[in-house]
Amino acid sequence: MxxxxxxxxxxxxxxxxxxxxxxxxxxxxxxxxxxxxxxxxxxxxxxxxxxxxxxxxxxxxxxxxxxxxxxxxxxxxxxxxxxxxxxxxxxxxxxxxxxxxxxxxxxxxxxxxxxxxxxxxxxxxxxxxxxxxxxxxxxxxxxxxxxxxxxxxxxxxxxxxxxxxxxxxxxxxxxxxxxxxxxxxxxxxxxxxxxxxxxxxxxxxxxxxxxxxxxxxxxxxxxxxxxxxxxxxxxxxxxxxxxxxxxxxxIDEESYNPAADTCLAHNYRTGLTKKLANKGALQRELGLRRSNKTPLIGMVTRMTAQKGLDLIAHVLHELMAQDDVQLVVLGSGEPHYEGLFGATAQHYADKLAVYIGFDECLARRIYAGSDLFLMPSQFEPCGLSQMIAMRYGSVPIVRETGGLKDTVLAYEEDTGEGNGFTFANYNAHDMLYTIRRAASLYRQPEHWKRIVASAQRGDYSWxxxxxxxxxxxxxxxx
Structure with a gap:
């Protein structure tokens, strides 16, 4: 053929x-x-x-x-x-x-x-x-x-x-x-x-x-x-x-392989020990407060309305002011989104790090160093970032649309099934509730180890x- x-x-x-x-x-x-x-x-x-x-x-x-x-x-x-x-x-x-x-x-x-x-x-x-x-x-x-x-x-x-x-x-x-x-x-x-x-x-x-x-x-x-x-x-x-x-x-699992990725501070296969070491290295690199107890949320995205950035804009100050979380954003696109993240980062220097532009190695360090990966897309034909994130043990938070719905299954505490967190409506506070639920489960080791293991053992190859x-x-x- x-x-x-x-x-x-x-x-x-x-x-x-x-x-x-x-x-x-x-x-x-x-x-x-x-x-x-x-x-x-x-x-x-x-x-x-x-x-x-x-x-x-x-x-x-x-x-x-x-x-x-x-x-x-x-x-x-x-x-x-x-x-x-x-x-x-x-x-x-x-x-x-x-x-x-x-x-x-x-x-x-x-x-x-x-x-x-x-x-x-x-x-x-x-x-x-x-x-x-x-x-x-x-x-x-x-x-x-x-x-x-x-x-x-x-x-x-x-x-x-x-x-x-x-x-x-x-x-x-x-x-x-x-x-x-x-x-x-x-x-x-x-x-x-x-x-x-x-x-x-x-x-x-x-x-x-x-x-x-x-x-x-x-x-x-x-x-x-x-x-x-x-x-x-x-x-x-x-x-x-x-x-x-x-x-x-x-995704190309040979290229996106945390065990061999030369961009990472520490290579690893599964588990959390080496991943937490990458988290600490990323926090240090970006000037964030060093803490294993604070969940670190990553985003690698084009800064356009399609990617759900209006939802984030609506609750960003609320999230940063009220929640013990950190957020790392890498991307570029429409100027008003770039300006929003840049200005907000000045107010929350130890909690929000923003890199306007694109750096392939930094993107991979974000996959490896983040605990959670946020993709609240308005629509998403497939999406690759959520699969790369899971390959690196970063648990996705996604809106249930397109390929995000097909690849991310909401975690169920009763059964232990699921590899991420999802919300259905295009609504900022539905997203914020889901982020807070994910952050709560991050602080419950018996649940968190199970979610990360489920994400990492998925087959995301071609x-x-x-x-x-x-x-x-x-x-x-x-």
């Missing part, structure tokens, strides 16, 4: 979020199960030189972009047993500094990317049985395959799967992109096809035209069929019916999810 992943980013080469982690880890898990999984992504200027210098030039071709054509080169690199293809266009991807997305011509850039993925396959000497496209950046591969390539015997039997990582980001562009860049006629501009609120939606292209649609947790697959979570595409998703399924993401994807691939191909 031959599968090509098409995505805008992939770890370790280029990363802005969880999508890159999935692209970096899932193909490896599939290869371990006998699938020939390869990956194609743009060759950005930001890819580190140590990887660029190791790439092999395969060749080049011309890619149709509406009425004209544009040069596209192909590079290949084998990394950790996986073949990666890099689509080379200096104009669209090589000469850009800063962020991967948000440029004035993103519609043109990713129209080119979608067409180039298909155009380059013969040059790569790789004829996949299936193309697995990810998020809006690759959403037009399925309709382009249907319109421009099915007549060619090389492409005639290729099937497509489309995965939604976050429905909120849809890649909607003006009507003119349809013919001028994608070479699609006006018949595609229809509510049952690509039209969305007067524009052309790349996300909708994948939803409507792929042979199968997946998303990154079972609960999110149900949620996005409803108007509240559906971001205007719930009708299109309901129309796919049986062809939409949810498969929860995993093995089971890769098996489900392999089974789904077989169903689509049959």
């Amino acid at each position: 031959k599968v090509l992943f098409a995505a805008a980013e992939g770890s370790p080469f280029v990363k802005t979020g969880g999508l890159a982690d999935v692209i970096g880890a899932l193909p490896k898990a599939l290869i371990a199960q006998g699938v020939d999984a390869r990956i194609m992504l743009p060759k950005y200027k930001t890819i580190p030189e140590r990887y660029v210098s190791a790439m092999r030039f395969v060749g080049h071709t011309e890619v149709p972009v509406g009425w004209r054509s544009a040069y596209c080169g192909l590079f290949e690199l084998e990394h950790e047993g996986v073949t990666w293809y890099f689509l080379d266009s200096e104009y669209y991807f090589g000469a850009r500094d800063g962020s991967l997305y948000g440029h004035y011509d993103d519609g043109e850039r990713f129209a080119f990317f979608n067409r180039a993925v298909l155009q380059l396959l013969p040059l790569a000497d790789f004829q996949p049985d299936l193309i697995h496209a990810h998020d809006w950046h690759a959403g037009m591969i399925a309709p382009l395959l249907t319109r421009h390539y099915r007549h060619d015997p090389f492409y005639a039997r290729i099937r497509t799967i489309y995965t939604i990582h976050n429905l909120r980001y849809q890649g909607v562009f003006p009507y003119s992109i349809l013919d001028e860049l994608l070479g699609l006629d006006a018949g595609y501009f229809h509510p049952d096809r690509l039209e969305f609120n007067g524009g052309v939606s790349f996300m909708k292209g994948g939803i409507v035209y792929a042979d199968c649609v997946t998303t990154v947790s079972r609960t999110y697959a149900d949620e996005i069929r409803t108007p509240y979570f559906g971001e205007g595409l719930d009708g299109a998703l309901r129309a796919r019916g049986y062809a939409l399924t949810g498969i929860v993401n995993g 093995r089971e999810s890769a098996s489900r994807y392999k089974e789904l691939y077989g169903q689509v191909l049959s």
Whole structure:
């Protein structure tokens, strides 16, 4: 079984979020199960030189972009047993500094990317049985395959799967992109096809035209069929019916391994002794009061409304003033959230530490040094942080939505079952009550040891999810 992943980013080469982690880890898990999984992504200027210098030039071709054509080169690199293809266009991807997305011509850039993925396959000497496209950046591969390539015997039997990582980001562009860049006629501009609120939606292209649609947790697959979570595409998703399924993401357990993580002050496998030593080291590093009796809550997050930061803003002073807890926050995003945490930290210097920005090693030390990990998301397609936290023995506090609901089971004192703490309503004081309950159980060793052990022994790897994807691939191909 031959599968090509098409995505805008992939770890370790280029990363802005969880999508890159999935692209970096899932193909490896599939290869371990006998699938020939390869990956194609743009060759950005930001890819580190140590990887660029190791790439092999395969060749080049011309890619149709509406009425004209544009040069596209192909590079290949084998990394950790996986073949990666890099689509080379200096104009669209090589000469850009800063962020991967948000440029004035993103519609043109990713129209080119979608067409180039298909155009380059013969040059790569790789004829996949299936193309697995990810998020809006690759959403037009399925309709382009249907319109421009099915007549060619090389492409005639290729099937497509489309995965939604976050429905909120849809890649909607003006009507003119349809013919001028994608070479699609006006018949595609229809509510049952690509039209969305007067524009052309790349996300909708994948939803409507792929042979199968997946998303990154079972609960999110149900949620996005409803108007509240559906971001205007719930009708299109309901129309796919049986062809939409949810498969929860995993994490790379080799990378996220507290027994071997070089970022930590003390390595450990299970238990609390070495974990408490990491807690003390983190408190010292961030200027917090040294105490094993005070529960330390960690957050590693994008500072956006999606992550539930409005709930925290509503009760942050109440939590800091009244409760014997400490809070460590790492992240960046919307300025008013950054300002809120920064200003509040000045009032509670021994209880609240804030780092605006991102530091991979500090993130791992927070996972290892925190007792609790807070994720009160408004919505969360899957979430990886709660699984990483449990792998490091930090017990999650989450709102019951999307992948958080699928991976975190509320602790029951009577039975001892559960690996975390949950609340259902998007309500600040429901969250605060749950934090206080978690802090109370932290001070009860017989319960706390049981919760931490349950969190640490969970299987958060890609093995089971890769098996489900392999089974789904077989169903689509049959």
